[in-house]
Amino acid sequence: MDEAGLPGAGVPVSARLLSGGAQNEIYAIERDGERCVLRIPPAAAPTERDKGILREWRIIRALYGSEVPHTRAVAVCADAGVLGRPFYLMGFVDGWSPMDHRNWPAPFDTDLGARAGLGYQLVEGIALLSKVDWRARGLHDLGRPEGFHERQVDRWTSLFERIKGRELDGMDVATAWLRAHRPLDYVPGLMHGDYQFANVMFADGAPARLAAIVDWEMGTVGDPKLDLAWMLEGWPADTSAPEAATASYVNLQGMPSREALAAHYADVSGRQVDDLDYYLILAKWKLAIVLERGYQRAGDNEKLQAFGPLVPTLVRTATDLAETTTYPN
Known part of the structure; x- marks a missing residue:
């Protein structure tokens, strides 16, 4: 020092x-x-x-x-x-982490209107990140943006084959769909790589204000819209339903809808989100492989063992979306 x-x-x-x-x-x-x-x-x-x-x-x-x-x-x-x-x-950041307050601190514990602001602030963080001029800020060699999507499929398929310990229904279908499709456009940008409530901090009090994005170990130059899909892949279809309170490691009841958050991202970032389904399929498929790697090496680790039933569900939802979405080749 x-x-x-x-x-x-x-x-x-x-x-x-x-x-x-x-x-x-x-x-x-x-x-x-x-x-x-x-x-x-x-x-x-x-x-x-x-x-x-x-x-x-x-x-x-x-x-x-x-x-x-x-x-x-x-x-x-x-x-x-x-x-x-x-x-x-x-x-040092004055504020709080959602991981320290699984039931949200006041007033977000009871005021659903205020809680919605947490969701909008969360998505705004990566929208602003996507606008950063990474070349001008000396990050031109942080990642390899050329061929980003082609490498995603090849890299994670290769990993899955190395750790494969069971058959996962729909994995081949989702993988083939991703090989056959690409985003409507691809504008490289700075991305976090593991964007979710667990990796941000909020300022104290209301209205909600994002204080800092943290935990940058997966940061790279790639496709920022994958950050958006990573955040939204497990978002409840109906955030007003009681089930939304237990759909994630934090209570998502009262949060904005997936569509509202995607629209806010588009407004702030200037990027279109008409191809969000592509990114959601990629995020679910990729997360399934990440969790399967943990499950296959779980041993006596109960936390990793818990990934076992989650992985087939992720693969199945990715496949269902691939089979039902209307998307150009």
Whole structure:
């Protein structure tokens, strides 16, 4: 921190663990009134996570001055000799995570009108992200946008064949449909890669305001509309129904409809969403493979075992949508 020119040289540092997992450990750091957050791979994480943490740093630093709600880039350390792994410091965000409030904090717990704003703010975050000039911000080599959709099918089909442990009804149909179809247009842009309520923070109080998009380890330059579909693939058809309260890991009752959120995305991003069905099929199919990989290596892990019955449902809904949607070749 001293070498990076941060304030408080000579003052003791206080550190407090916020969360830890297989991907990253996160600590609140404070020194002389300067509050920030440290993100670092755990000691046992694969070595590729070192590149991932530096990738995250590149993205949040590049977002400085943009309209995208994000954390402030404070400092980075690529030297594993300091803490055992590369790490970076980002600004502390005053606010709350939906993962800490599965039933929503007040007033969003009872005021469904206010709760709807959470959905609109969530989708607005990636709409703004899709507008970022990634070339001008030095992210021209972050991903390979050429052939993005062709590689999606080839890459994830190859992975599925490697981990395949059971037959999944409809997988061949969905895969063939994706090979035969493409988006109506494809405008490369910056994307998050795992966009959902779990990876954002909101400011305290109402009206709803997105404070920061976090967890950028899957960030790349690709097709931003896949972020939209990833967010919406499990969205309830009727958010006014009681079932919407338990359709996800958060209560989605009272949220805007999928159509309303897609329309808001289009208004803010300037991108058409007439081909949303293509992206929904891709998102469901891809998520099924991601979860199947976890299920096939679950062992005694109850969390991964729970993916077992979810995967066939995802594949079946992707296939049903592929077989019923009206979409040009």
